[in-house]
Amino acid sequence: MASSKLQLPADDSVLLLVTHSNLSTFAADIRVSQQITVEALKDKLWRKTGTAVASMRLQLRDDTGARIADLDDDAAPLAAYSPYNGYRIHVVDLDPSSLTSGGWLEDTSLVDKYKISDEAYDKLGSKFPHDQSSNFRKFKEKMAPKISTSEDKEDGFETAASDLTIVSQVGDRCEVEPGAKRGTVKFVGRAEALGRGFWVGVQYDEPLGKHDGMVKGTRFFECPQGHGAIVRPEKVKVGDYPERDPFEEEEI
Structure with missing residues (x-):
């Protein structure tokens, strides 16, 4: 046969x-x-x-x-x-x-950088006597005790507290929820026009954002149009998140 x-x-x-x-x-x-x-x-x-x-x-x-x-x-x-x-x-x-x-996208020496001493940075809190988290370092220090006492809490609370302290500095690779969108931290600080507290500006690897780093007339960072987002720290996880290959899911 x-x-x-x-x-x-x-x-x-x-x-x-x-x-x-x-x-x-x-x-x-x-x-x-x-x-x-x-x-x-x-x-x-x-x-x-x-x-x-x-x-x-x-x-x-x-x-x-x-x-x-x-x-x-x-x-x-x-x-x-x-x-x-x-x-x-x-x-x-x-x-x-x-x-x-x-x-300018590759040569960081073309970007003007403002540097502040540790002493001057720590003194920023004295300008806001009613707000003990007026710079991000103090904000992280304030959150540290919450992490140590959250071990008996449900996982959702403990993870959120940890995420707040992980975001450290501009240049970190990160992943943003919802959607596990990957990108690079471009801004960490206060944005009063968006609301009280700290915000994290992210340049997504793909055009999944809403702007180019300018929000409500204020320039927080530079990125390609449609790649920028500013989110709360608890939505950001910093780590070794390589850029995804847009071709990896393509049918051959």
Whole structure:
């Protein structure tokens, strides 16, 4: 009796490196189907790089960096340009006013930093005699006894108290609930326009926010439009949260 075999579709995906014209340190490996159109690929790369689709030109380069072709037909499938594993998709940002231009997203030396001594920081509390948590250090110290006495409490209370003391400084990687949205802490402090107490400003890795760091006319931090959020400390967990690969759930 003749045996039958299940015919599985061939895997036509390719593993490519993504680079960016304005971001010298940016590089990401992606695996993508060759049947994806150039327009759909641009849309995915916008979420990864922040460059708008309308301002994006894609180049296909080989593993030596030599340009093979310009992906200039948005309706064409990637297969039309014959990519191979190890080739590179180079994103060229055509917008001179793009957030990625000028190098400020990568070079922190371009950002003016205000430094305050520990002594001066501790004295901030004296300006608010009725508020013993007027700087974040005092706020954490005030919360510490609550953590030690919360061991017999239900898990929800203990976790919330711990989260309040974990948020430490700008630059920390974090995850924000609800939704486990990942990003980087960009602001920690008071925002009276939003309400009393402390707030944490976060730049999400993906456009899951509501603004660019400006809220109600006040600039709290800088980030791409739609990537910013300001939330209460108890919604933020700081830790080793790597940026998610937007291609990891794609069907091949």
